[in-house]
Amino acid sequence: MSVMSTILDGKKVAAAWRLETQIRVSQLLEHQVVPGLAVVLVGHDPASEIYVRNKVKQATKIGIYSVVKRLPEDTSEVALLQVIRELNADPEIDGILVQLPLPDQIDEETILLAVDPNKDVDGFHPYNFGRLWSGQRGLVPATAAGIMKLLADYRISVAGKNALVIGRSLIVGRPLAALLLAANATVTIAHSQTQNVAQLAQQADIVVAALGVPKYVTSDFIKPGAVVIDVGTNRVDGKLVGDVDFDSVASKAAFITPVPGGVGPMTIAALLSQTVDLAQKRQ
């Protein structure tokens, strides 16, 4: 007998969240404050292009002013640093996001350090990352913030639960582990050198797949009744495929996020909300 799980509808929750953010934008407009978001895109990775287009479209729709700085693939580190300095100094820009990954000739750490920590809407500056791991409030990477909001909206409690985060990236695995810890989960981070990930997953009440391997998490990983969060956005034959084998896992998990329509839309909604948080600080 198989029981279908509840689908965590990121598309729906994100739409409601964007409406709340839109209301905050209109309140700012009454005070002549227009929230400003700058997205820096180096090169033309097709996936990044799509995300950037979505971010700008949704930002504009709710009244956020946004600019995209498109730079060629062969841009030097010095040239990119110059663009970031201009955005740091621009009073119309509240949030700066540098789309990752960057081309090989550019050192990621150098670039992330150059973004004004007070405009670091992605939360990737070491200052904000350090605050996050110290358990202090501040700017948080959007995907991790979006996942926490999705769990909260479905009243899924985290305190005291065993959470397994598969993947240790700067943009998802590490910050999400920090937020789950701050919410009093018992957190394990699995990575490419971890032995027997399936066995760890079988102990977990919450499993987050953020490693970038299509359909990596299968039903034998899952404890019945677990919560499964799929961060994967893999293109396979032109189709978007998550890191979770949805069809097999859905019959065992209590809650599961779909791809598309799960974590992706929450990521963008979190980015917009944080941009408006920053604009509110201007007053």
Ligand SMILES: Nc1nc(=O)c2c([nH]1)NC[C@@H]1CN(c3ccc(C(=O)N[C@@H](CCC(=O)O)C(=O)O)cc3)C=[N+]21
């Ligand atoms: N500095 C930086 N910040 C990021 O937040 C960042 C980044 N770099 N680099 C790339 C990843 C990827 N990412 C996604 C955002 C939205 C969707 C999204 O909206 N996905 C839709 C489907 C979109 C589609 O069909 O392709 C969904 O899942 O429903 C996906 C992926 C943000 N990233």
